[in-house]
Structure formats: C-alpha cells, structure tokens
Amino acid sequence: MTEEKKPFEPTIVGFTCNWCSYRAADMAGTARMKYAPNVRLIRLMCSGRLDPTFVFKAFANGADAVLVSGCHPGDCHYVNQNYKMLRRFNLMRRVLGQMGIEPERLKLLWASAAEGAIFAAEINKFVEQVRELGPLNWNNKNGAAVETPVLQEAAV
Amino acid sequence: MEKKEKIGVYVCHCGTNIAGVVNVGEVSKWAEENLKDQGVVVSRDYKFMCSSLGQELIQKDIKEQGLTRVMVAACSPHLHEKTFRNACKGADMNPYLCELVSIREQDSWVHTDKVAATEKAKAIVSGGVARVAHHEALEPLRVPIHPATLVVGGGIAGIQAALEIADAGFHVYLVEREPSIGGHMAQFDKTFPTLDCSACILTPKMVDAGNHPNITLLTYSEVEKVDGYVGNFVATIRKRARSVVEKDCTGCGICWEKCPKKVVDDVFEVGMGTRKAVYVPFPQAVPKYPVIDRVNCTYYIKGTCKACEKFCPTNAIDFAQEDEIMNVEVGNIILATGYDLFDSRRIQQYGYGRLPNVFTSLEFERLSNAAGPTGGNIVLRDGKTVPKAVGIVHCVGSRDKNYNEYCSAICCMQSLKFAHLVEERTGAEVYNFYIDIRTPAKGYEEFYHRLLEEGTHFVRGKVAEISDATRLPGEDGKLIVQVEDTLTAVQLRVPLDMVILSAGLEPRAGSKEFAKTFGISCSADGWFIERHPKLDPVATMTEGIYIAGCVQGPKDIPASVAQGAAAAARVLGKIQQKEIALEPVRATVHEEQCSGCRICNNLCPFNAILFHEDRMVSEVNPALCQGCGTCVAGCPAGAISGTGFSNEQILSQIEGLLLVNLSKEAAAV
Numbered sequence: 001m002t003e004e005k006k007p008f009e010p011t012i013v014g015f016t017c018n019w020c021s022y023r024a025a026d027m028a029g030t031a032r033m034k035y036a037p038n039v040r041l042i043r044l045m046c047s048g049r050l051d052p053t054f055v056f057k058a059f060a061n062g063a064d065a066v067l068v069s070g071c072h073p074g075d076c077h078y079v080n081q082n083y084k085m086l087r088r089f090n091l092m093r094r095v096l097g098q099m100g101i102e103p104e105r106l107k108l109l110w111a112s113a114a115e116g117a118i119f120a121a122e123i124n125k126f127v128e129q130v131r132e133l134g135p136l137n138w139n140n141k142n143g144a145a146v147e148t149p150v151l152q153e154a155a156v
Numbered sequence: 157m158e159k160k161e162k163i164g165v166y167v168c169h170c171g172t173n174i175a176g177v178v179n180v181g182e183v184s185k186w187a188e189e190n191l192k193d194q195g196v197v198v199s200r201d202y203k204f205m206c207s208s209l210g211q212e213l214i215q216k217d218i219k220e221q222g223l224t225r226v227m228v229a230a231c232s233p234h235l236h237e238k239t240f241r242n243a244c245k246g247a248d249m250n251p252y253l254c255e256l257v258s259i260r261e262q263d264s265w266v267h268t269d270k271v272a273a274t275e276k277a278k279a280i281v282s283g284g285v286a287r288v289a290h291h292e293a294l295e296p297l298r299v300p301i302h303p304a305t306l307v308v309g310g311g312i313a314g315i316q317a318a319l320e321i322a323d324a325g326f327h328v329y330l331v332e333r334e335p336s337i338g339g340h341m342a343q344f345d346k347t348f349p350t351l352d353c354s355a356c357i358l359t360p361k362m363v364d365a366g367n368h369p370n371i372t373l374l375t376y377s378e379v380e381k382v383d384g385y386v387g388n389f390v391a392t393i394r395k396r397a398r399s400v401v402e403k404d405c406t407g408c409g410i411c412w413e414k415c416p417k418k419v420v421d422d423v424f425e426v427g428m429g430t431r432k433a434v435y436v437p438f439p440q441a442v443p444k445y446p447v448i449d450r451v452n453c454t455y456y457i458k459g460t461c462k463a464c465e466k467f468c469p470t471n472a473i474d475f476a477q478e479d480e481i482m483n484v485e486v487g488n489i490i491l492a493t494g495y496d497l498f499d500s501r502r503i504q505q506y507g508y509g510r511l512p513n514v515f516t517s518l519e520f521e522r523l524s525n526a527a528g529p530t531g532g533n534i535v536l537r538d539g540k541t542v543p544k545a546v547g548i549v550h551c552v553g554s555r556d557k558n559y560n561e562y563c564s565a566i567c568c569m570q571s572l573k574f575a576h577l578v579e580e581r582t583g584a585e586v587y588n589f590y591i592d593i594r595t596p597a598k599g600y601e602e603f604y605h606r607l608l609e610e611g612t613h614f615v616r617g618k619v620a621e622i623s624d625a626t627r628l629p630g631e632d633g634k635l636i637v638q639v640e641d642t643l644t645a646v647q648l649r650v651p652l653d654m655v656i657l658s659a660g661l662e663p664r665a666g667s668k669e670f671a672k673t674f675g676i677s678c679s680a681d682g683w684f685i686e687r688h689p690k691l692d693p694v695a696t697m698t699e700g701i702y703i704a705g706c707v708q709g710p711k712d713i714p715a716s717v718a719q720g721a722a723a724a725a726r727v728l729g730k731i732q733q734k735e736i737a738l739e740p741v742r743a744t745v746h747e748e749q750c751s752g753c754r755i756c757n758n759l760c761p762f763n764a765i766l767f768h769e770d771r772m773v774s775e776v777n778p779a780l781c782q783g784c785g786t787c788v789a790g791c792p793a794g795a796i797s798g799t800g801f802s803n804e805q806i807l808s809q810i811e812g813l814l815l816v817n818l819s820k821e822a823a824a825v
Binding site: 058075 | 266276677678782788
C-alpha cells in the first residue's frame, strides 16, 4: 500500500435540517449526482437545533471540518429559526479563531430541497478547501491533546 | 449508559442500489464484530429490508433475541422510516426505538469509490447504533382535525377539489382572487383533443360550486395569513369590497348596462375587449354579483356619476363598503392557484406587442371564442380582415434555456387545436413551427394525425424571427417568419397574415411569497414542490397542505381535474380519521433546572413557550410546539430537552460517526 502517497482525505461532519438541506442531499442521491465521500451527515429537525456543543464535539472527536446546512433565509420550515442558527454560526467561527482553529473549517450552506446539484457541488468545493487546510489533529492518536493552540487575536 | 441495550443492525442491499457500491456484507460483519460494546447483538444484511420478508427478519429477531433497539441502514428516512417503525410496532416494540440511516441517497448513489463508500457506510451505521441506544419509547401526539377545508384558487382544479369534498358532506371555503370562479378554463373556446366547448363543460361545475350548501364561495378575496398546523389552521382572508351588497343583488345586469365608463379588460379578455367599471368578468360568472372596479369608476375618481346606484332596482350598490377581514378555521388546505402565461414581449425578435398581428395563445382563445370580443370571428387586429395564412409558433418561452428550460406540456396540443380551428373557420393556410411534437395522452396522437390529414403544414424548426421587413414580391403587408426547416435543412421565409405564439406556462407572479404564506416550498422555477414526484404528487412537505393543478407544474385540464380530485381524496381521508397523529418531536422544559432567564421565550416563533411568573419557570405548550429544537439548543442551563433529537442522541451519533475515522487513522499511522 502506498498509504503516504495518497492525498489527505478529510473527515467532515455535516448537520442538515430535516426539511431543506437533508432533502437536498436526498435529491442529489436520487439524481445520482456524485460528490466526495468525506462528509457524514446528521439530520436535525431544524438548523436552529444546532447546539454549538455539537460542532465542538465533532472537532474534538476527530472531524477535520464541520458543515452546517439549513433552509435558505426566509424559507425556514420553522419561520426564521435558521437566522438563530446563523447567529450561533458567526459566534462559533469567532470562537474557533480564538482557539487557533481556522474558522474556515466550519462552513455554512443554505440549500433548498430542490438544490441537490448545489449541495453536491458545494460539498466537493468544501472538501477541496479542507484538503488545503490539512488535518486538524485536535487529538493525536493516543487521545491526548496536542500542544495548546496559539491564540490568533487578529483572526476575527 | 445504565442499562445495556440489545441492538439489532440491519443493512439493506436494495438490490444493487446499495450493494453495487457498498460492500454490504462487510459493513454488516464489521458492525457485529466492532460494535459489540455499543450493544449490537445481531447484525444482518438482506436484499430488500423493506420487503415483507425483510421486515419479518427484524420482527423475528425482536421476539427471539429480545432486541430492545433496531437500527436499519437502507434508504432515506423520508422514504421508509415509517415502514421500519411499523415493522417494530408489529413485533410489540415501541416504533420510536427504531432508527433508519441512509446509506443509499447519502452514500451508494453519490459515490463511486467502493472502498470509501463502504468505510462511510460503516461510519453511518456506527453513528446510527450510537444514536439508537439513546432513543426513548414515545407515543405520537393526537390532535383533532377540523372538518372544514380551505381551497385557494377557483380554477378547474380548485372547483373539482371543492366539489368532491362538499359532496362528501364536509364544508369548503373556496377562495378566488377574481370576481368569478372559473380560472383560465373559462377563457378558452374549445378543449383538446375532443373539441368540447370549454364553457359548456365548465359552467355546470361552476354553478354547482356556487349553489352547493357545503361551499362558502369567497370571490374577490385573498388569503393573507395562515396560522396553525395540520388539523387546526386559521386562515385570515381579505374579502375585498365589491361595492355591491351580495344579499340584495339579483345579478340583473342593469348596473353594467347603465355604467358609462368603458375599461379595457386586461384580465379576462387579455386586453382584447372592454368591460364596464361595474362588471362581471363574463356572462356565466359565478357568483352573479358584479364588482365595482374602484380604480376606474368615475365616482371613485371624480365623486360624481352613481349611475349604477340610480338604476339598481334593489339598492344593492354600496359605495362605502369596506374590505372584510375574516378568520376561518380549517383542518386542511388545498392550493390550486394555477399559472401565469409567459410574457411573449420578453422574446423581442418575435415582435409581440410591436407587430399588431402577432397574438398570444390566450388572445387567440378569446378571438376564437363565440363569447369573445369578435364573437368568435378569427380576424386580424383591425377587427375585420380574415387572415389567409396563419403561423403558429410552438415552445414560446418553453424548452429554451434563455427563458424556461421545462416543457409547458400543453402547447403542442393547444397549437394543434388552434390550427384546426383556423382551418375550419377561415380556410386559411396554417403553418405549425415546432421543435418536437409531444402528444403523450389519450387521444392526443390521434388528434395530431387528424391535423396532418387536414393539410396543416408542419415545419420543424425554431423560429428565428418574426418581422414586418418585407422585401420580396407578394410579401407586402405580411409578417415574415424566418425559420430553418431542420428536416430539409432549408432556410424559409414564410409570409403570413397572422402569427399565434403558443406561449408557455409560468408560475404565478409572487408564487414564492405565496408559498411562504402557507409554509411550503417552491422549486427554483417557482412551481410548488410535491412531497414525492411520483408517489405523493398532491401532498406537500407541510402536513395538511395539498397542491393541485398547474400550481405544481404545467399540465392540461384532465390532469388538473385528476389532481383536484386526488387532493380532495387525501383531505377526505384525513377528515375521516377525525384526529391525526403528530410526530412526538417536542421540546420539554425541566422545571427544576430552569433558571427563569426567558431566553427560550424569544427563540420560539410559534409562541409555544409560556412563562409562569409565579414559579419563575418556562413551560412548552406541546400543542403549539413544532419541534424545531431551537430552544433546546439555546437554553444556557440545558434545561430543555427535545424528544427524538436529544443531546444524548446527537452527541452519541457524532461519536459513532467518527469512530471509523479514528480506527482507520490509528491503523494507517
């Protein structure tokens, strides 16, 4: 096996809402649109359900990046809860920066149930971006924390 | 975990849909060997888990192995979640102790790398197993269904739906924006392929709807707001002021006879004819009461006239009438608001709006209609000249990436119908300029052949330009259609007297806002999206809201009627159940942990969270809660839990999903 020759394959956890973005993923599937196999999805009822803990938990457990996806602004199945997620999203990116983690590892994607093609294309784009960033290695393989990240004060 | 769960894992092949890409056997074996600590006691793979044999497999294991949880890896939960929940229920297991994760739509169908797809399937299975261990036994919430139905749109689809429901003995509110029901079908002359007179088959239905004791007709009205949820909607309807008191008006017609103000009718006559300022759109209008068009009425402009009031024998005119806002309670809603015609002005090279004798399809319908502005005489815009050569351009604004990519479905047959009518009534030479002829329904292809035999010319080619730039002898005063006949590869200049543009169908202007009012979704084009394109064509993603007719996509009259009836059948089915089981996905506040900070109160768009001032705690009203979980995520004290999507479930799923990743990395290093 030429394991080290292979490009870095990031592991990405994606959170989708039940109504738009999960259905966009379903649609990409039904239409057999191909995309990179790096994203593993978790279905929530609404992107508003996204507790920031989920995102940090995913990073802590070895995800190299996290995708957050919901209905387009104004199209939320629950009136406007995606806006409430958006507030948390901005906050989370700021916190990630303060922790020394590239905020770009957390991506937001609005996708309607009809946008399977956009969903697939955006995932491919994101996977490439994360590949550029390299592995996160929050925990090393023994489970011990890596050296304390340097605070990037000007990151935000 | 206090109690060790006994989990069964079932991995579906879905024929080759999954097994063609994912090594299903390997995933199943991997789960059995590596997820023992998580509680997996049995793991199987099977050709079709959703088949009755597949379901029996699960039920047998539940009974014989004493499973406490079931985790199925197959297709999207939107497809078969119910199937597997019911299978568990059949084996006396609470259906909510089952989890379905998708390794088809989200794995085998979107990936080609078999190794990576198999690894991903393992991760998904591992996530599902971790999650299902935290599932709780739940009972669905039961809410009563209000027996009344709101039907929005009084075209043929809406009328059909309303009549079906009303005939079954339940009340319907039929809301129509225009002064009369009837929709586009009322404007048509003949209907393809039988050439039935449109009004002759439509007006009896309109009258039935108007007289039906179970139908409340709300014309000249619009739905402004919808609150509530399936079984219990409250719709706010604005009934615009007609300036005519309906209970006094007899529909005698003296008012519009006496009204001195003539107005071009842009709606029903599509600008081809005129009406008065007080009017009914057409003679067979239902209801028969006229409306006063306040924008054009002399009294509302200058403060004098009142001719209608003077002559009205029953004193039914009320200039001071105001819009009425009413709230109606309904259990279900059917949307049948139809379509708008593509605006042919957008294709400038076809000259519509600039060249007088270029007509749209709807204009031609009025022109050929015996009740239309010319009394059914097919004449040029001057109102007298009978055309000797007529061209019909297909696919105007349809099947064209510059405008609409989709096929408008009705234009081929409509164009053939026009060709027949022109031929029959004027004896003119008729040219059909088509890209492809599409006649896929009962009697349609036969009608096409009839036209071929009638001697209509068919030119296969997309019209490049329609102009009045004549240069050859005999072209004087004619319209020139420039087109390549792609069957003979010859450029043609066809001189014609009249050109009819068979314009495509578009979603109603403002359909996106309209969809928002009802909380349903639109495609990128603006057509409303059905729950499933094949298997659930009239339901929407929002429970209790159905769609019928062209609002879902272009379709002809038979298909619209079928959808109207189908939507009615779905609604009747719901009403007969008397109550509906709602997913028990709800938020609950644990009072002992609630600090009374009230952060959650403002997060809820449904006002489902009450604050008890006396005890200083918040409480979620489960009947109003829609289960989005935003308050669960927002509570700083972690005092709110969300059933079905609890923190434990999701955090475990994250751990499970990433288990494969870590083991692979460890092996690789």
